[in-house]
Each structure stands twice: as C-alpha cells, then as structure tokens.
Amino acid sequence: MFLVKRASFYLLTFWAAITLNFFLPHLMPGSAVGAVMARAHGEMGPGALHALELAFGVNVHQTLLQQYGIYLSHLAHGNLGISFTYFPEPVSQVIASTLPWTLFLIGLATIISFVVGNLLGIYAAWRRGRPLASVLPIAFTVMAAMPYFWVALIFLYVFGFLTGWFPITHSIGTEVTGIFHRFGSIMYHATLPALTIVITSMGGWMVGMRNNLVSVLSEDYVILAEMKGLPEREIVANYAARNALLPAITGFAMSLGFVVGGALLTEIVFSYPGIGYALYQAVTNQDYPLMQAIFLIIVTAVLIANFLVDLLYSRLDPRVSND
Amino acid sequence: MDQDTKTPPAFAVEHLTVRYPSERGWVQAIRDVSLQVERGKLVGLAGESGSGKSTLVLAATRVIRPPQVAVDGQSFINGRSILNLRDAELRKMRWSTFSFVTQSAMNALNPVMRLRDQMRDTIRAHDRSYQPSVADARAREVMDMVELPSSKLLSYPHQLSGGQRQRAVIALALLLRPDLIVMDEPTTALDVVVQREIIDLIRRLQNDQGFAVVLITHDLSLLLEVAHHVIVLYGGRVMEAGPAEQLVENPLHPYSQALMHSFPPLHGAVSAQVGIPGAPPDMVSPPPGCPFAPRCDRVMGICRTTMPLLQTVGQVDVACHLMNDQNREVKTL
Amino acid sequence: MSKNRSWMWAVPAASALFLAAMGSGAFAAPVGPHVGGSISIVASPHGPWADVFNPFAPGETQDDIVGDIYEPLVEWNGSTGAHKAWLAQSWAWSNSNKVLTLHLRHGVKFTNGQLFTSADVVFTLDMMKKYPAIDTSALWSYMTSVKAEGPYTVKITINKPDATFLYYLTGTYMVPASLWKNKNPVLWTDPNPVGTGPYQLKSFSPQNIILKRNPHYWQKGKPYLQTVYYPSATSNGSVILGLADGSIQWSSIYSPDLRNSFVSKDPSTNHTDVSSGGYDWLYVNLHQYPLNLLPVRRAISDAINRKALSVISESGYSTPSRLDGIDAAQSSWSTPALNKKAAAVYNPKLAESILAKAGFKRGPNGMLLTPKGKPFTVNLVTASSFTDFVSMTSQISSMLHAIGINTNITVTSVSNYSNKMEDGSFSMGVMWGASGPNPFYTLNPLMNTEYSAALGQPAPDNIERYSNPRVQQLANEYDASTSVAVHKSVIDQMANIMATQLPIIGLLNRNSPNEYSSATIAGWPTASNPYWDNSADVGPIVVLTQLYAKK
Ligand SMILES: Nc1ncnc2c1ncn2[C@@H]1O[C@H](COP(=O)(O)OP(=O)(O)O)[C@@H](O)[C@H]1O
Ligand SMILES: [Mg+2]
Secondary structure, three states, X not given: OHHHHHHHHHHXXXXXXHHHHHHHHXXXXXXXXXXXXXXXXXXXXXXXXXXXXXXXXXXXXXXXXXXXXXXXXXXXXXXXXXXXXXXXXXXXXXXXXXXXXXXXXXXXXXXXXXXXXXXXXXXXXXXXXXXXXXXXXXXXXXXXXXXXXXXXXXXXXXXXXXXXXXOOOOOOOOOOOOHHHXXXXXXHHHHHHHHHHHHHHHHHHHHHHHHHHHHHHOOHHHHHHHXXXXXXXXXXXXXXXXXXXXXXXXXXXXXXXXXXHOOHHHHHHOOOOOHHHHHHHHHHOOOXXXXXXXXXXXXXXXXXXXXXXXXXXXXXXXXXHOO | OHHHHHOOOOEEEEEEEEEEEEOOXXXXXXXEEEEEEOOOOEXXXXXXXXXXXXXXXXXXXXXXXXXXXXXXXXXXXXXXXXXXXXHHHHHHHEOOOEEEEOOOHHHHOOOOOOHHHHHHHHHHHHOOOOOHHHHHHHHHHHHHHOOOOHHHHHOOHHHOOHHHXXXXXXXHXXXXXXXXXXXXXXXXXXXXXXXXXXXXXXXXXXXXXXXXXEEEEOOHHHHHHXXXXXXXXXXXXXXXXXXXXXXXXXXXXXXXXXXXXXXXXXXXXXXOOOOOOOOOOOOOOOOOOOOOHHHOOOOOHHXXXXXXXXXXXXXXXXXXXXXXXXXXXXXXX | OHHHHXXXXXXXXXXXXXXXXXXXXXXXXXXXXXXXXXXXXXXXXXXXXXXXXXXXXXXXXXXXXXXXXXXXXXXXXXXXXXXXXXOEEEEEEEOOOOEEXXXXXXXXXXXXXXXXXXXXXXXXXXXXXXXXXXXXXXXXXXXXXXXXXXXOEEEEEEOOOOOOHHHHHHOOEOOOHHHHOOOOOOOOOOOOOOOXXXXXXXXXXXXXXXXXXXXXXXXXXXXXXXXXXXXXXXXXXXXXXXXXXXXXXXXXXXXXXXXXXXXXXXXXXXXXXXXXXXXXXXXXXXOOOOOOOHHHHHHHHHHOOHHHXXXXXXOOOOEEOOOOOXXXXXXXXXXXXXXXXXXXXXXXXXXXXXXXXXXXXXXXOOOXXXXXXXXXXXXXXXXXXXXXXXXXXXXXXXXXXXXXXXXXXXXXXXXXXXXXXXXXXXXXXXXXXXOOOOOHHHXXXXXXXXXXXXXXXXXXXXXXXXXXXHHHHHHHHHHHOOOHHHHHHHHHHHHHHHHHHOOOEEEEEEEEEEEEEOOOEEOOOOOOOOOOOOOOOOOOXXXXXXXXXXX
C-alpha cells in the first residue's frame, strides 16, 4: 500500500514535470534560429534565416496542443528529437556522450564528499574539544564559502599548469588504448576536478553531521549504549551516527538526483565533457529538444533518487514505513 | 554483621562531591554524600527534581565524568573503586555487574534497531563466546521475566506502548544478571495503572532474583511501599536516611515530612496533594547553612549559617538542627 | 598516452628542447617543408564535439574542422576578400552575366579514391535545390539550372545578373555524389566524411577530433603536417594555459590580455595578429521619431567616442571605424574624397549645436525635448552574453546622456535580442553587419530594401529598414557588370550614401585576435608575408597547407 501510494504520487509528479517541461521553453522569448544567427555574427549568407527555419522545423503551423501531443508521443517512443546546437546530431547521442562522464565525475565526487564529509563530521562531534575536531569544521566551512569557480581555477593553475602534476583539460588522454591505460587515464583526469568538488562541498555535510550528532549524543539511547558497555565503535556507528545520518539522507538523495544536471563550472574550468555544459549550450541557444531532454533526465533522476530514498529511509528508519 | 566484612556492599559512595562547570560558576550538584546499598536490598533515593539524584548515580558510575563534571570522593561497586578503574575494566563491569533503567524509557531504546539486536549487541560486548542463538534464548528469558511476549523482540521501539517499552528496558537491564540495577524514575512518564504494574514487577523481580536496586524517584510515598531503605536527598546533600517503615511512620526531617505530604500514597485514598512551598536553592551559590532552611517552616537562626551534621537517631540518620537535644522540645510541641 | 605525458613533462621537455637548441640546433641548417609533425588547434572554445561532419550543418561549431576535409570551389580570404582558385581553376560569365562557366581542376580525388568531377558539383547544387534547408546562401533564389559539360566543366544559369552570386556559390563545400545520393543532407550527420581536402578524419571523440594527412591530396607534396589535433575546450582560460604551455599551437580566441598571458611567455615564438571581419554598427530604427531625422543621427554619431569604445570594450583589438562601411583591410575601394567625408568625428559640442539647430530644446530637467515638445528618450537593446556589446551599449548610453538624450538599456538573451533587432522592434542597438570580399557585400544588404522586411517580420540585414531607390539602382548596376571599374563606382556611391545619410552609424572595425606559436611549426603568414588571413576559424586550409614542422 505504501509503495502503491508512493508510486502513483511519483507518476503524477512525473506527468506534471514533462508537461511543464514542454510548455516552459515555449514561453521563453527568442528562437533557436535567432541564436544561431547571432552566434555566427553576420558570417552567414543572406538565405540562412530561411534555411535554418526549414532545417529546425520551426515556424511549422501547428497549435501548441498539437505540438504537445506530438511531444508526448515522441517521448513515449523514446524519440528525443534533434539538437539545434549540435544539429543534426540526435539529442540522445549528445546525452549518450556527455551523461556518462557526468555520472562518473559528479556522482563519484558527490559520494566521496558525502562519505568523507560525514566521517569527518562524526569525528568532529565525537572528539569535540580536541584541536583537530574544532579546526576541521571551520576550515571546511571556509572552503565551502569560497566561490567554487575561484577554487577550481587556483587548483587548475597550481596543480595543473604550474606543477604539471595533473592534466588541465578533458576526461581522458588522447589516443589512449587498452582497458588498463584508459582506466588509469580517466582516474588521473578526474582527480583534480573531483577534488575541487569534494573539498568545496564537503563542509556542508560535515557541519550538518557534526551538529546532528552532537544533539544525538545527548539522547538517552546513546548514553544507555555506553552504560551497556558497548565498544566505542559500535556506539558511534549503530547508535549515534546512524540516527544522526537520517536527516542528511534526503539531502544526499537530492544531490544525487541533481548529479545528472552536471556541474557547469567544473566542466568549464576543466574542459570536462559533461552534461552541464550541454545544458548551458541548450539554454543559450534555445535548443528546446536538448533542453527538454536534459530537464527530463534531471526530473527523472530526482524522482528516482527520491523514490530510492523513500525505500532506503524505510529501511534505515523503521518509524517511516509502519504508520 | 561479620558477613559485611567479607562481602562488600553492592554499592557504596564515600564523600562524593560533584560539580558541573557552568557559565555562572560551579554547579554544586552533590556535596559530600556518603551512602551504602547492601546486596540484595532495594534502596530508594528520594528528593525533588534537581536535588541531585541522577547526578549522584551517574557520577558514581562514571557515566558522567571529567571534563563534563568535577568529581571528588570515592565510589565502590561490589567493593571495586569505580573512579580509579581502567576504562577497559570498567567497560567489562558495565551491565554485567550493574545496569540501568534510565529516566525516560521512551528514549532509552535506539529507535532504528530491533529490540533483539539491542539485546544481542549487549551480550556480544561482554561475551567472547557469543552466539546469536544463545543470546536470543537469554533475550526470550528476560522478556518472559517482564511478562512481554518474546515476539516483541522483533519489534522496533516505536511499535511498543509506553508500558511495554518500560518493561523492555527492564528486561534489558536484567539481561546480564547484574548485582545492581539503578532505576532512575522508571515510572514517571507512565499513567497510574501502569506505574502500579511496573512497581509490582520490580518488586517481584527483585524478590526472586535478589539483585540490589537503587530506585530513584521524587515520589517518596512510592518508595515507602517497596524500599527496604530510603535516602532523602536535597540540595546535593543527604537530609535523612533510614529503614523505609521508619520514614513512613515517623519522618524526622522537615523536608522528608514535606515530601511525604506532597504525594498521595500509591495504595490508599487520594488526599489533597500539596506541593512544598518555595523553590529548591540555586546550586551555584547554595545557602551556607541547611539547604532547606529558606523553605523550612521551623527554621532557626543556626539553620541559616551552619550545615547540620548527619546524626543517628534510633535507626535513622538525620541532618537537622532540630535533632540536637536543646531543640528537641520545639519539635515535640 | 603520449598526450597524457606531455602534460606532465611539458616543463622539463620544453627546457630540454631549449638546451638542445642552444647547443647545436640553433646553428643547424633550417629544416624546410617536409611531411611529418603535428599541430593542435583550438579555434574557439565551444565544448565537447559532436560526431557531425556534415558540411551543410548549420551553426559554427564544427565548421573549422569540416573545412579541412571538404573544399569549396574557390577560397576567399576572410579579411581582405582576396580569392584563390581552388577546386575550380577558372570561371567566366557570359550571356549578359547570366551564365557562369566553371572550369574544374583535373585529377582531384576524394579520399575514397574517386575522381572529383562536374557530376559532383551538379549533384551538390541540385541537392541544395531539393533541400532548401541546406541552401543557407539562398543560391536557388538566383539559379535556374546547373549542368555539366564534360567531366570538368559546369554551366550555371541565373535568373538575373548578380555579382555576389559567385562569392556565395564558390564558397559552398563539394561532396561526392556517390556517397550522398541516398542521404537526406539535412539530417545526415556524416560521421565518416569523405572529401577532397588536405586532411581526413582519423578518429573522433567528443574531446578530440584527430585528422590525418590525405596522402593523395591534389596539391602535390602537401599538406606537410601529418596530424592535426582539434582538442575541445570549454573556456578561453584553458586555451590560454594550453597555448602558454605549448600544447596548443594555434587558436583564434578573444582574450583581453594576450601580451601578458601568452606572448610574454616566449616572445620569440608566441605571436598574435588580428583578422578583420566587418563592422560593429549602431542600428537605428528609421521608423521611429525622431531617429528618422538625419540631424539626430548625425548628432548621435558625433557624440560617440569610438576610441573609448575600442579601448574599453574591445581591449583595442577592434578599432574606430569610418561611417561608410569600408573597413581598414578594404581601403583600396575608397577615394580621397570619400576618406574625408566618411571620417567619424567625436565632437559632443557639435552634436549639441546640430540638435539645437534642428529644434531640440533643453527641458526643465536639462534633458532634451524633441521639436514636438516630448522628452527625447531612446531605448538601447543588447544581449547579456555579448559582454563587449553590453559594455559598448552602456558607454554609448552615457555619451548620449552627456548631450542631453535620455536612454534606457534592455539587456536580454542572445536570441531575444537578435529577434527584436530582426523584427524591427527596437529603437537602437549595437550589432554586427554583413561582410564579404568587398564593401558592396556590406553596404548593399544594409541599405537595399531587398534585405528589409515589414516591421514585425524578420529582416535579414536591413533591419533599420532604410529605403532608397538609388541603392536598388546601384545594386542592379553592380550585378549587371563584371567590371572592377563599375564595381568601384557603385561602391563609392553607396559609401557616399551611407556616410551622408547615416541610415546606421558605424562604430568599430571588428577585429579578432589570432594566436599561434612558431616554436615547433613554421610557414605562418607574417607581417612581411601576409599571404592569407591567419584565423583558425572556418576551414583554415590555405594556411594549414603551408605549415610544416620545424624538425
Ligand atoms: N549538565 C549539567 N550542567 C550543569 N548543571 C547540571 C547539569 N545536569 C544537572 N545539573 C544541575 O545539577 C543539579 C542536580 O541535577 P539532577 O542530578 O539532574 O537532579 P535530579 O536527578 O534529582 O532531578 C541541578 O541543579 C541541575 O540543574
Ligand atoms: Mg534526575
């Protein structure tokens, strides 16, 4: 029953999202053709305007409702259309070549950030009073407060350009062959961008965990666990952290969901081929098909992440499912 | 009485002083308290909220410890000096020698673990040859003792009623057959009928199994029905201590008397409930004399300047200037 | 892996090279053009590549690469408008300039081994007729037919004389009929392109497109460089780092401080120059009062400090322009008389007196009132992502304010801005204009009603909606003739109209910087040998076929 209720809620949300997704771009002023003309800065021939309209299939005389119907039927057939920005590349192809990198880099960084941030948060709360435990939250709060763009540029300049320790562009080296070498190259290229994401986003998790844990530590069941003579490790893990983690799970799910939106600034600074830049291109070029597809993916991912969290939450917190 | 010299008391505290640091200065929660709990006895610790009951047992068992508090004096369980014990030794003693039923059973259980697992981990922490099946068998036993169906072992705390939860916490306390169970207001959050049941349960278990109990409550009348011995605490000091029936029949300290009257007896007619007028003292700067002096209706000049010493009157120890010979008549008036 | 390493060892490797050069190499005989070596080019940052090599695909994302693979009939120099015979060796007009006969080069082969012939030219052009969506130069609005006469001759008939037709026709890329005949050229991505160009696709990845030398290229022995890398980039910042550490050798990115960030790293090898590419204009809506009054436009022009626009908004790359649409690289089309007439002045006092003479008075708040007594307010529109235009717009706004004209600025999205401009729903805005091999390609579209449209309909070029029958006559004269003298005279008269009528107001000659490194590669156009425009954009094959590795 719980599942059925949740599932129908998600289906409804999904429908609302794809409908909004269709209508919103059509309310935006301007057109894709205008954007292409503008980017060419007058370098296109006199017939370009007309030709582009033909190619993009805009100015077709259909009512918005008809277009909505076509959009839904295309969606149902998995047809996401053709990107205007990368014309005539199908949108599915654009996504296939960018999304995996995003999932890998941003997903990995988000998970590392969450895990490390929470572990440090646990340390800072459990050992509060010790110098390191007091310094860590401050240090990472400061990190989180610094503009990401700036941090990323500094890392790129120092660890990429000046020292030459890490590559300054791309997600993999040129003409790298062999599974082993490719894997090595991919990890090597991901190090710097992932590091910048982790260190700038970790502070939030850490401070959140620390604060949650400090209040959980004074709960009777944690004190009782100590009275029971449990090993410290078990008290922290099973009694304190497990309860302190619950509020962070929802936030984590949301950030996992938004992973598919990419990290535009990371991708720009490190020339990393993710979906964030594709979305940015889509928006600046009024590339509706691409925009709609990416928003669709984001919505789907967020909904799936939420659904998984619902499931996970009912496992982690038995109070949720049995009401 | 030579038995006493061979077998040490289940719990003993000597000249214990406990202070909490606070922004306004030291909170002197316990001041030079000594007491003993003989094996197999049920000793009540009574006093209004804030009088230091919890602090006393928690500090004496090192649940609260520096730097949270400053502790002076000595504390012994089964004759072993708790305050000087190594951490690992103490951890071993916990629960197997002395266990707790904490103040609010509502929050004493981990909300995200099944009852069974909260029992299993306790056994595992103390038993090298831990086996889940053996542990579960013991868990079923203690559930039986508190009259809960063992199917409840698979429940999460939120699936139990208040009374069931309290029983579960007691079952947990029995798990490792301790010599001493400290119960801090085990019935406060419960309705009267359930309170009754729990108190009966405790008394029965204590009778059957012979562990010692320190039962903390601010309800003196309750104690008088179940306890062998009662200690009345106020302002971080012992006001009066003695056999339960003595305190029922004839409470000597004006504070004990006031406390007696402020609660209806558990078995008996509900008479008008009278709180004690006034408020407990500020423990950062407690009055120099008797802490009860500001609220006492028979206060004397000396009460405000000098703390009366505990003196033995019959079977009872009392700390009150009224007990001095020259003041006796005043009392009998 | 090799690329990978080069990041790590860039610094030591560079110094080792330097030492070697000092030791013996410096005095060794220079190595001449030979086959071998490689180059990395980033024309501009536009993110990961798409697997699209269709030369008819709209947009500019991949056209720099496509231009190395596919070739046009004639190469046109983007800066000067000079041409170079390419797949077509020669051409001639006949039948009162309505028939164009093209003579194709012999022995040109596609990279699949097939011969390039007139059939391919006819096929390519016919395909544009069949699919108007790829006819971005609207060739078929002039053409009536295209026919092959033997394998190396093509005859094209147009419906009326048009001298600009040649330029747009011969810039079109030629594709092999055999491979395209069953394709829809609008939707075909062409992932394995086969062209006649100096390079062919070696491998594609969204991060790097790698081209290899076409060994059977029709220019015998060329190209010299074995491999061309096109790494993708998402920001100017990373391109500059790549230029500075030597991993990129050629780019055409815009960066305000190239001297510091690039040239100064090694002035002996790191160079910049500029390509000139048309004008930035201040468009004025001629349907709006009082902008339709000539004195008002004249005053606005005189109130604008073009030097400040150049230095503050364009880091000095783009330079103050004349008023007549003849840019610096095309000055041979001008005359001394025109030079004088078309010079822009900066004289706010003069501007104020022109307005006063035209009946504009100061209102109570010190700002101008039109002769009709209404406050004189103009709205400027610009696009937020064109930061240079935004900066120019706000400068112009304060310059106009200084002579008493109230201004409002609307900053919007690129596409909204360009739609507003095209539809004529603007009063003033800074924008580019058309350009081509000579000033006619600039002036005619800007002033000819053929390139205009009703208000509310998109106009391709004449967005201020200037209407002057004389311009039409001149355009017809130009189109009817192939004589340079006639063309010169038409341009002179059109430029005169532009400079005196000011339908729109010239601001800057748009120049864009190019960056290149001669550390490992030689053969670049230089100040002393400016054989071609040095832009890495848009199929840079004339330069690319000259470049060779230094060792
Ligand atoms: N963590 C603490 N910090 C400071 N003062 C405390 C703290 N805990 C208890 N106290 C004070 O110590 C005194 C005794 O408290 P407590 O032992 O909880 O009393 P009881 O259990 O009898 O209600 C009270 O005055 C209380 O305010
Ligand atoms: Mg208490």
